[in-house]
Amino acid sequence: MHNPGELAMTRRDLMIGTAASAAMTAAPSVAEAQAGAAGAPTLSKVSFTVNGQVRHLDLDTRTTLLDALREHLHLTGTKKGCDHGQCGACTVLVDGRRINACLTLAIMHDGDSVTTIEGLGMPDSLHPMQAAFVKHDGYQCGYCTPGQICSAVAVLDEIKAGVPSHVSTDLTARPQFTEAELRERMSGNICRCGAYSNIVEAITEVAGREA
Numbered sequence: 494m495h496n497p498g499e500l501a502m503t504r505r506d507l508m509i510g511t512a513a514s515a516a517m518t519a520a521p522s523v524a525e526a527q528a529g530a531a532g533a534p535t536l537s538k539v540s541f542t543v544n545g546q547v548r549h550l551d552l553d554t555r556t557t558l559l560d561a562l563r564e565h566l567h568l569t570g571t572k573k574g575c576d577h578g579q580c581g582a583c584t585v586l587v588d589g590r591r592i593n594a595c596l597t598l599a600i601m602h603d604g605d606s607v608t609t610i611e612g613l614g615m616p617d618s619l620h621p622m623q624a625a626f627v628k629h630d631g632y633q634c635g636y637c638t639p640g641q642i643c644s645a646v647a648v649l650d651e652i653k654a655g656v657p658s659h660v661s662t663d664l665t666a667r668p669q670f671t672e673a674e675l676r677e678r679m680s681g682n683i684c685r686c687g688a689y690s691n692i693v694e695a696i697t698e699v700a701g702r703e704a
Contacts, residue, residue: 534554552565552600584639609639622646655667
């Protein structure tokens with residue numbers, strides 16, 4: 494019969510042997526994964542209309558729409574903030590609807606129409622929303638502003654189309670341009686400067702003109 498010391502040693506040896514065996518089994522898989530990662534990327538042809546101009550790109554299939562716009566088309570107005578879809582700095586309009594460009598792959602938008610802040614307006618011909626942001630000091634530091642403006646333009650379209658939000662009191666009635674509605678719909682865009690009240694004022698002004 495084994496004494497307790499011999500039994501403990503046997504268990505320890507078994508654990509060491511099991512761990513060594515598992516490591517040896519996993520080693521080839523790790524090496525293969527590293528070899529695969531070091532290989533050439535898979536490229537795909539992507540064509541979409543960006544700010545009214547058809548663009549053709551050969552992209553790594555892992556390229557996000559944000560990186561395609563910034564790194565390949567050099568449209569740097571769209572910002573990379575959190576890169577996790579939480580701050581809204583990368584917001585662009587795709588076929589008229591706002592999306593977080595950091596969370597979607599460029600190849601998923603083949604044939605789509607993309608509008609960035611540059612496509613809304615330039616310094617010599619500002620979009621009404623851009624002009625309102627300037628007037629009400631909604632820019633502040635300006636980093637989040639491109640995404641804020643793209644979202645603001647989409648918000649007006651959503652309300653005019655009758656799309657309800659979480660704060661809409663009547664889901665069957667047309668939403669109103671209230672501060673609560675605007676703040677709820679813009680809540681996905683973070684402004685570290687805290688210019689929220691100015692942004693709401695800018696959107697309200699444009700909404701009043703378009704009403």
